[in-house]
Amino acid sequence: MQHTARMLATLAGCAGLLSPAPLLAGAWGQEPNGMFLSLQSTFYSTDHYFDAQGSRRDRGGTFTKYELNPYLEYGLTARDTLTANLFYHWLEDDAAGRLEKNHGAADQEFGWKRQLLKQNGSVLAIHALVIVPAGYDEAGENPRLGYNRYGGEANLLYGHSSTVWGKNAMLDLRLGYRDYFGYPASQVRSNATIGYDIAERWQVLLGAELLYGLNNGTAHELAPSVLAETDYRLLKLSLALRYHLSDHYSLVAGGYAHAWGENTGSGGGGNVSLWHSF
Template identity: 30%
Template sequence: MTTLVDRADTRFDGDRRRSDDGYFHKDETATYLEYGLSGRDTMVVRIAWQDVRRSRGQSYDEARGLAASEIGWRRQVWRRDATVASLQATALIPGQGENVANQAFGSGEMAAELRALLGQGLGRHGFVEAQTAWRWRDGEYLDEARLDLTAGWRVTDRWQVLAQSFSVWSVETDRPGTRAFDQHKLQLSVSRELGAQTIQIGASFTPTGRNAINQQALFLSVWRRF
């Protein structure tokens, strides 16, 4: 489970310049589940409840409730020593909150995503992982390409440091009311194991983007193995 506080009072315009843009507030609590169906197959589920507000000029938007929910299936397709490759298919079901980045809350229709994951262990103390995805959106909303990168280093038996980046690009040209965009976030966190649980705390920021909100966030996660 992750609790996140996300704020922004500027945005990136079409030339990647920061400009004043009212404010964006998002408080979110999300539950994420991975359940092994077999030695190679895993079910993944994510459900998020949000309280979101957006003010921009004379426009104001707010919502409370579920954001887009995700349900998917991941299959390990290759493994050699400390290297693992997987594929994941996910369906996204819209809710009342933020379903599509930079769009009105509650807007957005069904979406589907195909994701490839490649992880490499670095001895007993670290790992690196890359995930690339293509997200198809129904209706007027633009399809997206995504790239997530993670590096983790175990400082002690219980403490770990994680550095991550999350990037998304729209892969279609502007449509009426929907502008092409990209957004890139960097995230740093530390985690500590407490028996079957892991506590993680971290922060993220947005160093660059185009037609996107300049977001900064703090989060606290509790993970439990079962």
């Protein structure tokens, strides 16, 4: 039972931490030949997990994750943008009674964003992407770096910028569907972010992200008597501050917490990122 809880929190916790596109990108694409780069470093730690009923339980040890996440956009046309969301993980887990470590490239995401509408400060777009595994040994490595499965995702994006109380404000919304074609379960994925300029160079960012498994995945055997959890649900809340270093550079730092979940790790962490548009 303890091994099942450890595997559950590690697998679903890792997958739940794969980051969506940075807020500055969102529904807004790039101009032709324009580029946007985000280099983000993330820390996550937990010694508890949410069980299948959403109750928080002790997992018998601490799982820790450090993630390096470069995100790149390149504008093809005035309406089309290519995206690449890349991940490298350093993982530690002592729930088995000994410290286990692993590091390497995780599942990568490559996509295409198409702007459908842009008027009166609002943008509507679609974003299609493919998930490409890095080819690691899923049975022989622990903690696992990801699911090691090809998948696809389709998103509807909406963004709106305006002025509120004399300050710049923005809203960014995403509603998507991710499918791994059998294992793990398909997911509805959504997030909402509000940004507001609190000073000349400072912006506060409030975010919520929901990953909702549809309970349609098939069991997957990693090793004899070891089944990977196929379905999880997670609500993540975040708060960050963005500082405009210049017209093309921004520094962003914040924290997040796993507020609710089923079959996934609880806990939380923080991140720091550098944004550059050129």
